Amino acid sequence: MAQNKLRVLILDDEPIVCKRLKPSLEKLGFEVDTFTRSFEAMQAVEKAAYDIIVTDLKMEGMDGMRFLQEAKKLYPETEVIVITGFATMETAKESFKKGVFDFIAKPFNLNEIQKVVQRAADKIRSAGQ
Amino acid sequence: MRILFAGDEQPYSAYALKEAARLAMNTWADVNLLGIQPGGGSAAPAPALNLALTSYRETFLNSWEGEGSPYAKTNWQYEWFPVTEGVLEERLVCRGSKKDFKVHLRLGNPAAGILAEAREEGCDLIVLGCSRGGACQWAGSPGVPQKVAADADCSVLLVKEEQPITRILACLDQTHVSQSSLEILNQMVTIHEAQLEVIGLNPEGGLKKEVYTRLIEVGDYYQARGIKVNTNIAEIADFESMLSGEAQQDLLALWMGKKSLLQRFFPRDWVGRFVAKSQASVLVMR
Numbered sequence: 001m002a003q004n005k006l007r008v009l010i011l012d013d014e015p016i017v018c019k020r021l022k023p024s025l026e027k028l029g030f031e032v033d034t035f036t037r038s039f040e041a042m043q044a045v046e047k048a049a050y051d052i053i054v055t056d057l058k059m060e061g062m063d064g065m066r067f068l069q070e071a072k073k074l075y076p077e078t079e080v081i082v083i084t085g086f087a088t089m090e091t092a093k094e095s096f097k098k099g100v101f102d103f104i105a106k107p108f109n110l111n112e113i114q115k116v117v118q119r120a121a122d123k124i125r126s127a128g129q
Numbered sequence: 130m131r132i133l134f135a136g137d138e139q140p141y142s143a144y145a146l147k148e149a150a151r152l153a154m155n156t157w158a159d160v161n162l163l164g165i166q167p168g169g170g171s172a173a174p175a176p177a178l179n180l181a182l183t184s185y186r187e188t189f190l191n192s193w194e195g196e197g198s199p200y201a202k203t204n205w206q207y208e209w210f211p212v213t214e215g216v217l218e219e220r221l222v223c224r225g226s227k228k229d230f231k232v233h234l235r236l237g238n239p240a241a242g243i244l245a246e247a248r249e250e251g252c253d254l255i256v257l258g259c260s261r262g263g264a265c266q267w268a269g270s271p272g273v274p275q276k277v278a279a280d281a282d283c284s285v286l287l288v289k290e291e292q293p294i295t296r297i298l299a300c301l302d303q304t305h306v307s308q309s310s311l312e313i314l315n316q317m318v319t320i321h322e323a324q325l326e327v328i329g330l331n332p333e334g335g336l337k338k339e340v341y342t343r344l345i346e347v348g349d350y351y352q353a354r355g356i357k358v359n360t361n362i363a364e365i366a367d368f369e370s371m372l373s374g375e376a377q378q379d380l381l382a383l384w385m386g387k388k389s390l391l392q393r394f395f396p397r398d399w400v401g402r403f404v405a406k407s408q409a410s411v412l413v414m415r
Contacts, residue, residue: 016308058354085315085354087156093197102227105130105156105316107253107309112131112159 006051006121010034011041011067012083013059017106021054024110025117038062042070049075052101052120054113057084057091065091069098077127079120083108130158130316131229133252134189135165135243135277137268138181145258145288146185148410150192152256155320157199159229162186163246165239165268174234186232199227239268240276247281254313255285265405275401278413284313285413287404294321294410299382300368301347302330304339306384310414311350314382317412318356323380325351325358330365372407382412 008030010021018034025032030052035041038061045053053071057064068080079101084091087105095103101123102116134149136142153160164182166174174182190200202223209217235242247255259274260266267273278285297317318325329344331337344360351358363371372381383403404411 014308085312086319087316088319089155092155092157092199096227103157105158106312108130109251109253111251 005029005031006124007049008032008052008054008117009041009044009050010054011038011059011064012036012054012056014056017056017083020110021113024114028114028118030117030121038064038067042067045071045074050078051124052117053078053080054117055080055082057082057095058086065094065098068095068100072099077124079124081113081116081120083113130156130254131161131250131252132156132158133161133163133243133247133250133255134185135163135239135246135255135257135267136181136185137165137239137258138177139258139260139266139268141258141260141288141290142181142185143188143258144291145256145286146188147291148286148288149256150189152254152316152320153189154192156316157228158253160189160200160231161246161250161252162189162230162232163243164232164234165242166234166236167239167268167270168236178234182232182234190230200225200230202226239270240273240280243273243277244280247283253283253309255281255283256288257285258288259404261289261408265401272401275398275404278404278411279398279400281413282415284310284415285411287411287413289408289410292410294323294380296324296326296379297321297382297412298371298379299325299327299347299384299414300330301327301340301344301384302365303384304343306343306347307415310384311347313412313414315351315354315356317380317382318351321380325356327351327358327360329360329362330368331362333364333366369406372403372409379409380412381407381409382414385413385415 008025010018012018013036015036022032022034038059055064055068071078082095082100082103085106092103101120132149132153162185164174164178203226204224207219208222210220212218265274274287327347329340348358348360
């Protein structure tokens with residue numbers, strides 16, 4: 001799965017978040033797809049694997065916790081980064097129990113998310129060597 | 130999210146630290162703990178400040194019961210540090226396992242030091258305590274909280290006293306509402322399980338249409354996210370009496386923008402004026 005250009009999926013029901021994140025990660029050399037609905041993101045994951053998933057938690061329909069669980073079931077090696085506007089200690093702990101790479105509360109600056117995605121990419125690349 | 134907690138030796142800083150720790154505990158934020166040594170020149174904090182910073186560090190790191198702290202020190206690594214001008218030393222340091230926790234000391238002007246730390250470290254929220262009453266002091270200097278609240282690039286939480294937050298009064302007096310400000314309010318409501326009331330402020334005898342429209346949009350934003358929100362309209366003239374009376378048990382949140390009605394009515398340092406006047410803790414949102 002780990003190729004030169006890593007594939008990143010962003011899922012957030014707020015379009016402004018996807019709009020901010022996509023160019024900032026593309027600038028770092030990632031191939032980025034964005035989704036505002038979890039079922040559409042799930043369909044994309046079922047079709048092809050993503051190296052890194054950045055997902056919100058609180059969404060209509062399938063929430064982020066379930067989405068990351070399903071995605072991890074299909075591709076356990078995918079690194080998942082959770083971003084949430086409604087952080088609690090319980091959601092943070094539950095996310096890590098489900099094997100997420102990192103947990104980031106909103107608001108965050110682009111530099112912060114770039115660094116975390118880059119760290120996830122480094123982990124994937126070093127595992128592929 | 131990165132939180133900057135700025136602490137001096139006064140009791141209000143201990144209250145503010147508790148609030149910062151609570152926020153960090155829920156958001157797993159990166160945290161900077163900052164002390165300011167006024168004046169400058171010395172390479173180490175004065176004994177009282179050193180004692181306070183040590184106590185804040187230990188209180189913060191011990192806030193987590195049992196295992197699972199994101200700040201648990203497990204990552205040993207060599208890093209370069211400047212020792213004198215032009216000389217660096219390689220030292221073995223231990224970093225947090227998941228999230229970053231740093232203690233910094235800055236020398237010089239307190240307000241300038243806090244603002245510089247927030248800017249250079251890319252902080253999303255500054256938390257600091259301050260004394261109640263008109264003087265609104267920090268580290269013995271009047272005006273520090275007001276200056277930080279007025280000039281920071283990010284949101285600022287001023288903690289005036291240890292008290293449970295059951296209601297957040299968010300005041301909207303202009304149309305600029307950033308995504309970050311909506312998100313920081315989300316987090317505060319979630320963490321405190323507080324009621325949210327958004328108040329649209331209007332000049333006496335008039336209703337500013339743009340503010341009213343924005344008020345409805347903000348209300349819809351929170352309702353769509355399952356947050357129960359009450360929206361109200363109040364006249365600016367009543368706002369000051371609300372600050373010193375009704376809002377005592379609440380967190381007062383103010384949206385900052387360039388086209389503030391409050392700024393037009395109270396042009397001289399209106400943020401500082403309200404920060405000092407409010408009996409409750411204040412969140413200035415950007």
